[in-house]
Amino acid sequence: xxxxxxxxxxxxxxxxxxxxxxxxxxxxxxxxxxxxxxxxxxxxxxxxxxxxxxxxxxxxxxxxxxxxxxxxxxxxxxxxxxxxxxxxxxxxxxxxxxxxxxxxxxxxxxxxxxxxxxxxxxxxxxxxxxxxxxxxxxxxxxxxxxxx
Amino acid sequence: xxxxxxxxxxxxxxxxxxxxxxxxxxxxxxxxxxxxxxxxxxxxxxxxxxxxxxxxxxxxxxxxxxxxxxxxxxxxxxxxxxxxxxxxxxxxxxxxxxxxxxxxxxxxxxxxxxxxxxxxxxxxxxxxxxxxxxxxxxxxxxxxxxxxxxxxxxxxxxxxxxxxxxxxxxxxxxxxxxxxxxxxxxxxxxxxxxxxxxxxxxxxxxxxxxxxxxxxxxxxxxxxxxxxxxxxxxxxxxxxxxxxxxxxxxxxxxxxxxxxxxxxxxxxx
Numbered sequence: 385x386x387x388x389x390x391x392x393x394x395x396x397x398x399x400x401x402x403x404x405x406x407x408x409x410x411x412x413x414x415x416x417x418x419x420x421x422x423x424x425x426x427x428x429x430x431x432x433x434x435x436x437x438x439x440x441x442x443x444x445x446x447x448x449x450x451x452x453x454x455x456x457x458x459x460x461x462x463x464x465x466x467x468x469x470x471x472x473x474x475x476x477x478x479x480x481x482x483x484x485x486x487x488x489x490x491x492x493x494x495x496x497x498x499x500x501x502x503x504x505x506x507x508x509x510x511x512x513x514x515x516x517x518x519x520x521x522x523x524x525x526x527x528x529x530x531x532x
Numbered sequence: 533x534x535x536x537x538x539x540x541x542x543x544x545x546x547x548x549x550x551x552x553x554x555x556x557x558x559x560x561x562x563x564x565x566x567x568x569x570x571x572x573x574x575x576x577x578x579x580x581x582x583x584x585x586x587x588x589x590x591x592x593x594x595x596x597x598x599x600x601x602x603x604x605x606x607x608x609x610x611x612x613x614x615x616x617x618x619x620x621x622x623x624x625x626x627x628x629x630x631x632x633x634x635x636x637x638x639x640x641x642x643x644x645x646x647x648x649x650x651x652x653x654x655x656x657x658x659x660x661x662x663x664x665x666x667x668x669x670x671x672x673x674x675x676x677x678x679x680x681x682x683x684x685x686x687x688x689x690x691x692x693x694x695x696x697x698x699x700x701x702x703x704x705x706x707x708x709x710x711x712x713x714x715x716x717x718x719x720x721x722x723x724x725x726x727x728x729x730x731x732x733x734x735x736x737x738x739x740x741x742x743x744x745x746x747x748x749x750x751x752x753x754x755x756x757x758x759x760x761x762x763x764x765x766x767x768x769x770x771x772x773x774x775x776x777x778x779x780x781x782x783x784x785x786x787x788x789x790x791x792x793x794x795x796x797x798x799x800x801x
Binding site for chain 1 (some may be wrong): 628630633636637640643658659661663665667669670672673674676677678679682685690691693694695696697700701703704705706726743744747754
């Protein structure tokens, strides 16, 4: 009498384990807290995202567009009007602040110019938090600027 | 009961697949230079819209079949179609919309939940638990990141600023239309807003309890829905797909499973 035949694979063994839900959680946790942030630069990796968008970090710089030397900012002061006029405000904000100015497409740059009805628009990186710019509306120091 | 649950699930999956595609069509005029993965396929075609509409039609066909199908291969196709829609559409943004993660993950898990067996049957229950645990994981991981940022900067002032960043972010995204009440709250009741965020943090971290013990799933489902409603009222942002997924897996599935168990006990009696 020998040992019973091994007729199930490691996958079958895993599926039959009562710890499968906890194991799935451990893998998900490791991917989101370690692998995606450390090895994939925070970009989504198939099913996995890092979810750090929902942290409490205070940003050190903020991106916005102006056409009158900083008196009016597109995202800070005009976002409701811009959204109502059909401008993709959410997309522009994410492209500008996550992908930098180069992430804002020609299509959106033209749409911004059309919205403000102006010849040139200035993209600015300001030194400060989102709170200081959008809620407290402070005059923040300009770190970088680019005109289009 | 399990068939009923499958029907519910695939109707919702179809709806969110359509919503994702519709949302992505709005992004096609703005190809992100950072786009990744399968979106490169679309770049090969000159008319992106035609390809997207074709994909949409295929997805609808597969998902409608899935409603009536009990075969695993059909469910694999449904999950594949939904994943493809999400990966292609949202790879334009460089990421998949957070709200759709619950549906992406569960579409794969549903492959292993057999419609012909009870939800309380051992294998089905195991996979149901995997789905529930992964739904709750998103809250726990978000809570972990909040905790990590607080541990890096342990001060009340930093916490207050961190809370305000969320409101500023909502304004920056163009959610300012419903912000008037909140802005007055921030000015007049800052501590209340901070306490609210503290409650959110406690809720998110405490999801580790049902994740590890599989207890109080319905309670945490309800808490998660309340959390999403509060976020909608306060920030103008609604994670509708996530809330629907949580309701389906933590409340509907759990209730169906309990009903099955009660039915079995009555039969035995």
